[in-house]
Amino acid sequence: MIRLLALCFVVVLLAPAARADFVISNLRFTLYHELGHAVIDQLALPVFGPQENAADSFGLVLADRMHSESELARIITDMTALARLEAEEELFDPWDEYMPGAQRLARAICLYYGLNAEARLETARGLGMPTGSKRGCAEDARATKAAWISVLRRLTPSEGAAPVQSLRAAQRGKALRLLAKDIARINATLVLPRAIPVVQVDCGEDNAFYFDIDERIEFCSEMIDALRARSPG
Numbered sequence: 001m002i003r004l005l006a007l008c009f010v011v012v013l014l015a016p017a018a019r020a021d022f023v024i025s026n027l028r029f030t031l032y033h034e035l036g037h038a039v040i041d042q043l044a045l046p047v048f049g050p051q052e053n054a055a056d057s058f059g060l061v062l063a064d065r066m067h068s069e070s071e072l073a074r075i076i077t078d079m080t081a082l083a084r085l086e087a088e089e090e091l092f093d094p095w096d097e098y099m100p101g102a103q104r105l106a107r108a109i110c111l112y113y114g115l116n117a118e119a120r121l122e123t124a125r126g127l128g129m130p131t132g133s134k135r136g137c138a139e140d141a142r143a144t145k146a147a148w149i150s151v152l153r154r155l156t157p158s159e160g161a162a163p164v165q166s167l168r169a170a171q172r173g174k175a176l177r178l179l180a181k182d183i184a185r186i187n188a189t190l191v192l193p194r195a196i197p198v199v200q201v202d203c204g205e206d207n208a209f210y211f212d213i214d215e216r217i218e219f220c221s222e223m224i225d226a227l228r229a230r231s232p233g
């Protein structure tokens with residue numbers, strides 16, 4: 001009984017933290033993915049393959065550059081948990097601009113692993129990466145990183161330059177409050193050719209967008225509710 005009470009106490013203490021992590025991790029990757037679309041658009045980058053895949057790979061290379069090992073392991077683990085829940089409801093559509101969710105996730109885990117293979121085997125294996133994929137993932141990650149690093153170098157602020165707010169978060173919106181530190185971190189890491197407003201609006205769906213017409217990133221407020229509903233604990 002005492003052990004059970006102690007266990008409940010631990011669960012009660014940990015549950016809100018796990019829920020907050022899950023929401024923030026998935027918001028973070030969504031921001032990095034949308035930023036990928038923005039970078040492709042603003043720099044008019046040639047993209048070989050579907051732009052959604054390129055935005056995902058940009059997101060992972062950026063996350064790899066900005067986060068510690070433990071933070072990145074948290075992000076990919078929470079992305080995996082969300083993708084598995086979403087896959088249960090997904091209907092296969094060969095014309096969808098995204099790869100099927102399970103495959104999109106597998107590519108993300110593969111790239112996560114390959115970007116620092118020595119440190120990440122255990123986490124990647126725990127998330128389902130087969131041993132037979134190790135070499136291919138390491139090679140893919142090397143090529144993907146080489147492609148994006150040259151782009152990131154073009155966007156790196158020059159030493160001693162005045163700070164630039166490339167991402168300009170609106171005042172209102174839970175998603176933007178949760179992402180405030182990440183947006184500040186991105187602004188310290190990258191300077192875009194033109195500033196991009198980041199807003200939260202009601203859109204009637206659980207989604208986020210980059211609009212190239214007016215160069216804006218939009219988080220749907222429904223995304224916060226959907227992430228909370230799916231979060232563990």
Ligand SMILES: [Zn+2]
Binds near residue numbers: 033
């Ligand atoms: Zn996208």
